[in-house]
Amino acid sequence: MIRCLIYIDPNETESSLDLIEAARQLHGDSFEVTGVLCSALDQLLPNVFDRLAVVAYPASGCVDPAQVADTMQAMHWKDKYLSILIPATPFGRMLAPRLAMLLGTGLVADITQIRRKDDVVEVIRPAYSGSLMACIRYVGEGPMMMSVRPNVFRDMVKEERAMRIMPMQPRTSGGGIERIEVKPKQISYDIRESGVLVSGGGGAAKSFAKIERLAELLGGKASASRKLVDAGIAPRSIQVGQSGKTVSPELYIALGINGAIQHIEGIKQAKHIISVNINKDAPLTSLSDIVVEGDADRFLDQLIRRIQQYQQSE
Amino acid sequence: MKLICLVKFVPDVGSAKYDFERHTLIRDSAHLQLNPDDVCAVAFALRIKARHPETIVEAVTMASARVTPNMEDLLRIGVDRGVILSDPAFAGSDTFATTRVLGRYLSRQDFSYLLTGTHSIDGDTSHIPAQLGAVLNLSQMSGVQKIDESLLEQGIARFDVESEQEITTYQMRKPCILSLTRESGYKLPYASRANLEKDFSAQIQVMSNAELGFLPEEVGLTGSKTRVVETYVKRLEQREQRTVRADESGVEYVFRFLTDKGFI
Numbered sequence: 001m002i003r004c005l006i007y008i009d010p011n012e013t014e015s016s017l018d019l020i021e022a023a024r025q026l027h028g029d030s031f032e033v034t035g036v037l038c039s040a041l042d043q044l045l046p047n048v049f050d051r052l053a054v055v056a057y058p059a060s061g062c063v064d065p066a067q068v069a070d071t072m073q074a075m076h077w078k079d080k081y082l083s084i085l086i087p088a089t090p091f092g093r094m095l096a097p098r099l100a101m102l103l104g105t106g107l108v109a110d111i112t113q114i115r116r117k118d119d120v121v122e123v124i125r126p127a128y129s130g131s132l133m134a135c136i137r138y139v140g141e142g143p144m145m146m147s148v149r150p151n152v153f154r155d156m157v158k159e160e161r162a163m164r165i166m167p168m169q170p171r172t173s174g175g176g177i178e179r180i181e182v183k184p185k186q187i188s189y190d191i192r193e194s195g196v197l198v199s200g201g202g203g204a205a206k207s208f209a210k211i212e213r214l215a216e217l218l219g220g221k222a223s224a225s226r227k228l229v230d231a232g233i234a235p236r237s238i239q240v241g242q243s244g245k246t247v248s249p250e251l252y253i254a255l256g257i258n259g260a261i262q263h264i265e266g267i268k269q270a271k272h273i274i275s276v277n278i279n280k281d282a283p284l285t286s287l288s289d290i291v292v293e294g295d296a297d298r299f300l301d302q303l304i305r306r307i308q309q310y311q312q313s314e
Numbered sequence: 315m316k317l318i319c320l321v322k323f324v325p326d327v328g329s330a331k332y333d334f335e336r337h338t339l340i341r342d343s344a345h346l347q348l349n350p351d352d353v354c355a356v357a358f359a360l361r362i363k364a365r366h367p368e369t370i371v372e373a374v375t376m377a378s379a380r381v382t383p384n385m386e387d388l389l390r391i392g393v394d395r396g397v398i399l400s401d402p403a404f405a406g407s408d409t410f411a412t413t414r415v416l417g418r419y420l421s422r423q424d425f426s427y428l429l430t431g432t433h434s435i436d437g438d439t440s441h442i443p444a445q446l447g448a449v450l451n452l453s454q455m456s457g458v459q460k461i462d463e464s465l466l467e468q469g470i471a472r473f474d475v476e477s478e479q480e481i482t483t484y485q486m487r488k489p490c491i492l493s494l495t496r497e498s499g500y501k502l503p504y505a506s507r508a509n510l511e512k513d514f515s516a517q518i519q520v521m522s523n524a525e526l527g528f529l530p531e532e533v534g535l536t537g538s539k540t541r542v543v544e545t546y547v548k549r550l551e552q553r554e555q556r557t558v559r560a561d562e563s564g565v566e567y568v569f570r571f572l573t574d575k576g577f578i
Contacts, residue, residue: 100410101413133547139541179483289555295560
């Protein structure tokens, strides 16, 4: 039996479940999938795993990747998984490399695609700041390990599975990390949850206030390309792209964004894309439903005025 | 107190050239710079040294010996010693093989804290610091921002990690691995006038596989657990589209599209 192990990040449960779709693309339709949750089972998980290992940590979860790596290593020794998938959350990104090293196996970070060539699995990830895509094969005995960014694989119809719960005791090794205090931050917003994103890039560096205004008029949020974040105009929390967030809004309006692959990787699941650029042949334009050739600032002024005019006449 | 900074000199990813035959970056073609997150790791170490002059700061990298001038620049601003792990046998190492090499060197060193960056702008896997944690059996934390300087001497690293929703303060005991992000904002000092002209080559050690003693199959391409088999510049699938100009009729077209689809 082909076995796959998936780590469920208690802070990103839903997107962790999407890794089942990645497993399906990896193994075909017939495989056994085990989830591992290192937190109290206080949220209702749908029956999408064959087995669910619940490691008895307090509700706030485990803070030490070394302990989780130890637990998953022991599970692998017992059950011999063909693949281990971990969401590329902050915790997952510390856990995956540790576990890969313990298991002496290869790990590929941030994969965006899985394919088979001559019946050999190849995983694909953007490399060198997204300037190109790299196809990677695993060497050695495995298991195949990968970290997967939230929102990259979407599992639309999840297959119902038996979901046998296996309670487990936490490992006592590691434990060198103590959580002292947690302070809530003044939350801005999560661009991944917004149905409409109005996004600014280098060509709209001086128009960010107008971008926020348009986003507000469309009931959406403002986001930004890496260029604006690096320039200090927009906060990193609203950055779209491989080095920022992967988003899947209904509408994505890109203003003055050329669309390096790293950016495009972050928006390829957007339903509708409108891009405004003085260069109508910029890479992003080929993905767009509508390409507006021209200056972003001028376009913003005109569209904002048009929408306001419409709203006043209503 | 000894602080080791693990650093990487990275190409300006915008201008680097790529060898599509060998699937490796042509590093000679690009101007190298200290990886931005690693800048903060070195800057923090030098800040501690400024406060406690008895602190020893060492910078370690695995790279071609070509980075020697970059390493000298770190000595010019106050790093005490530079180590470059360099051997043709290491070329083509994936993160697994790289961790093996770095891990063997670091396992022979005595240090209080290993300071690294969280991300590198070229590979951007963030694997090495956490993998070193496994190899050296040390606690490791990524995304480190503000470190409490007063507790370090007592062997306690207390620091903040910021996520989307919260700021969490963690604590680890030395020795441990702290991986900083550029959001920490630690800035490198300037070199003194005297140091600008000084020859620092005696404080840089280039260490080859002769000292580390790996079998050829343990490191480099052959010691790697992953292999890049193909690289390509992504072609985008074309959507059915319409191009308009940013004038009145173009804006009207966009407006109609938005109302038709129910966004307005």
